[in-house]
Amino acid sequence: MKQIALYGKGGIGKSTTAANLSAALAEMGMDVLQIGCDPKRDSTRMLMHGSWIPTVLDQVREGREASITPDQIVFRGFRGVRCVEAGGPEPGVGCAGRGIIATFQLLERLDSLKGDVILYDVLGDVVCGGFAMPMREGYAQEVYLVTSGELMSLYAANNICRAIARLAGRVRGRCRLAGVIGNGAGQAREEPLVRAFADRIHSRLVTFIPRDPIVQRAEINRMTVIEFAPDSAQAGVYRSLAKSILENRNLVIPTPLSMDDLESLAMEFIPA
Amino acid sequence: MTLNPLPWSSFRLEGCTLTGGLSVTTEVTDGVTIIHGPAGCSQHNASLIHATLLDHDTPHLLRIHSSDLDEVGVIFGGEGALAACIREAAAGDPSAIFVLSTCVVQTIGDDVGGVCRRDWGVPVISIPSSGFLGGGFQDGMRNALIALGDLAGDRVEREGGITLVGEKNLEDDVEENFREVSRLLALLGEKVRLRFVRGIRGADIPEISRGRLNILREPELRAVGESFAARFGTPYLDSFPVGLSGSLRFIGETAGFLGVDPAGALEEERAFQDEALAGFEDLRGERISIGPSSGDTADPFAIELVSSLGLLLSEDGVPLPLPSPPPVGTGGLVRLLHRWRRVLHA
Ligand SMILES: Nc1ncnc2c1ncn2[C@@H]1O[C@H](COP(=O)(O)OP(=O)(O)OP(=O)(O)O)[C@@H](O)[C@H]1O
Numbered sequence: 001m002k003q004i005a006l007y008g009k010g011g012i013g014k015s016t017t018a019a020n021l022s023a024a025l026a027e028m029g030m031d032v033l034q035i036g037c038d039p040k041r042d043s044t045r046m047l048m049h050g051s052w053i054p055t056v057l058d059q060v061r062e063g064r065e066a067s068i069t070p071d072q073i074v075f076r077g078f079r080g081v082r083c084v085e086a087g088g089p090e091p092g093v094g095c096a097g098r099g100i101i102a103t104f105q106l107l108e109r110l111d112s113l114k115g116d117v118i119l120y121d122v123l124g125d126v127v128c129g130g131f132a133m134p135m136r137e138g139y140a141q142e143v144y145l146v147t148s149g150e151l152m153s154l155y156a157a158n159n160i161c162r163a164i165a166r167l168a169g170r171v172r173g174r175c176r177l178a179g180v181i182g183n184g185a186g187q188a189r190e191e192p193l194v195r196a197f198a199d200r201i202h203s204r205l206v207t208f209i210p211r212d213p214i215v216q217r218a219e220i221n222r223m224t225v226i227e228f229a230p231d232s233a234q235a236g237v238y239r240s241l242a243k244s245i246l247e248n249r250n251l252v253i254p255t256p257l258s259m260d261d262l263e264s265l266a267m268e269f270i271p272a
Numbered sequence: 273m274t275l276n277p278l279p280w281s282s283f284r285l286e287g288c289t290l291t292g293g294l295s296v297t298t299e300v301t302d303g304v305t306i307i308h309g310p311a312g313c314s315q316h317n318a319s320l321i322h323a324t325l326l327d328h329d330t331p332h333l334l335r336i337h338s339s340d341l342d343e344v345g346v347i348f349g350g351e352g353a354l355a356a357c358i359r360e361a362a363a364g365d366p367s368a369i370f371v372l373s374t375c376v377v378q379t380i381g382d383d384v385g386g387v388c389r390r391d392w393g394v395p396v397i398s399i400p401s402s403g404f405l406g407g408g409f410q411d412g413m414r415n416a417l418i419a420l421g422d423l424a425g426d427r428v429e430r431e432g433g434i435t436l437v438g439e440k441n442l443e444d445d446v447e448e449n450f451r452e453v454s455r456l457l458a459l460l461g462e463k464v465r466l467r468f469v470r471g472i473r474g475a476d477i478p479e480i481s482r483g484r485l486n487i488l489r490e491p492e493l494r495a496v497g498e499s500f501a502a503r504f505g506t507p508y509l510d511s512f513p514v515g516l517s518g519s520l521r522f523i524g525e526t527a528g529f530l531g532v533d534p535a536g537a538l539e540e541e542r543a544f545q546d547e548a549l550a551g552f553e554d555l556r557g558e559r560i561s562i563g564p565s566s567g568d569t570a571d572p573f574a575i576e577l578v579s580s581l582g583l584l585l586s587e588d589g590v591p592l593p594l595p596s597p598p599p600v601g602t603g604g605l606v607r608l609l610h611r612w613r614r615v616l617h618a
């Protein structure tokens with residue numbers, strides 16, 4: 001079983017990438033479980049033809065966690081991909097991070113964390129320990145950073161390297177950086193910049209996904225690109241990402257850059 | 273973390289702000305205290321206070337409710353659980369409801385003050401606390417005293433008498449100390465009008481604005497004295513009397529605040545002290561040592577007492593106990609001397 005987690009700046013394309021990745025893996029015959037770790041609960045929506053599935057924390061909120069069964073929180077989407085959304089509180093109240101921890105405890109109790117590949121799609125701003133849950137012992141060993149060439153996106157990715165390095169240094173800390181997934185923002189010389197960033201943190205660029213309007217068209221039609229436009233070039237990119245990830249054995253403890261180094265790296269590629 | 277450093281006194285294992293807050297709020301006998309947080313925080317603190325009261329043979333029923341916050345409350349916010357708990361407590365028609373907050377509700381950011389400010393039909397007072405995050409016992413006690421002042425309203429009708437502020441409800445000698453202070457005040461013809469807060473009803477709280485002078489239990493409560501001075505214009509003396517000369521000074525300072533002549537009272541108290549010390553003439557010349565009760569030198573009150581009695585301080589003398597906090601007034605010294613005699617003549 002392969003457990004992977006996608007982290008990156010808010011809005012950078014983690015959920016889009018995750019859903020297409022799951023779809024591509026399912027096409028290859030894999031048993032895939034995708035878990036959205038975000039109160040927004042929009043991670044798996046495109047796999048579910050646009051429907052909002054009930055969340056794990058909805059059940060907990062209703063006081064049903066004692067009698068809960070897997071079929072109330074795990075839903076089959078495109079090509080049988082099993083979809084779970086953690087859910088969480090309304091913005092501004094409670095503690096969403098604690099919600100993620102409770103979700104993991106529940107999924108574990110229900111013995112639902114299984115399959116060929118488990119994919120954790122974590123919200124953009126890893127603001128507290130709860131959102132580092134997927135990187136903890138026993139969950140995703142392989143972390144992928146999703147980033148564009150924008151400085152703020154690289155900055156967020158670099159910060160997550162710090163979290164990985166810290167967790168990896170713990171006793172029994174198994175979490176490693178498995179690679180960088182570039183998701184284009186349509187910037188000039190973007191791919192070389194993201195590749196250089198990946199090298200500098202001692203990882204590598206796994207795949208660079210270009211920015212393509214087909215993504216929005218698929219979204220409007222409530223589908224992943226894999227389902228909506230299976231023969232498109234973009235679908236091909238997601239398939240090759242899936243293949244690279246399955247074959248990837250390159251797991252490292254990254255070396256985060258200082259802010260100065262990060263800025264001067266960006267300067268080399270972005271014209272002032 | 274430097275934002276909310278724990279007070280130095282936390283090593284005294286007195287508990288967190290909840291314990292300090294409860295030591296005040298549970299003395300409003302027709303009020304109810306809600307601890308907003310997990311039930312365990314209420315259990316733990318209630319049993320701590322109950323055990324102490326039992327130890328002093330003064331157990332009484334503590335009216336404490338818990339909002340009984342659980343995992344769902346932590347994840348989705350605990351304001352609903354607090355509101356439900358206030359509603360239930362209000363149904364019992366208490367004179368007031370006091371709300372203390374635990375570490376966890378502070379951590380998840382519940383707007384406790386906002387919930388308390390709704391119209392509940394009874395006054396609901398949020399006491400800044402936040403469990404251990406808000407500090408220690410002393411902080412909780414101080415914040416509770418200040419917050420209870422909110423129930424007094426803004427109208428000040430000065431009538432006279434003395435208010436005792438912040439008696440240590442959990443200390444062994446609380447009643448003896450009260451009697452001693454009352455005795456000294458009586459020498460000046462003054463009376464205690466209100467014990468803020470000890471065994472009072474909610475309706476008594478507005479009395480806080482009516483006395484002529486507030487006397488704080490100890491200087492750590494100065495912030496409370498300042499708060500009431502600003503709100504009600506009441507001056508304060510910052511401590512109960514400590515030591516022989518300290519007791520005389522207490523009389524002099526109180527008289528100063530009240531604008532009366534202390535000469536007669538001072539003379540009476542000096543005579544009282546002389547007579548009290550004469551009763552311990554048998555101790556004169558004993559070689560003793562006294563350890564520091566706090567800080568690294570013995571308290572000045574103890575040094576003064578030792579020299580007045582003609583005891584000889586020496587490192588290899590019989591070690592004598594010094595209580596913390598120090599004894600109150602001349603009466604407190606007499607009780608201490610009885611203890612010393614038992615040790616020396618054991
Ligand atoms: N390669 C791409 N080409 C074009 N549009 C894209 C691409 N990747 C993502 N998008 C668009 O970017 C938007 C944000 O993507 P997405 O919701 O996947 O981001 P996210 O990282 O999951 O955000 P959050 O941190 O809020 O969960 C979406 O509307 C999506 O259609």
Ligand SMILES: [Mg+2]
Pocket residue numbers: 014015016038042043121122123
């Ligand atoms: Mg997302």
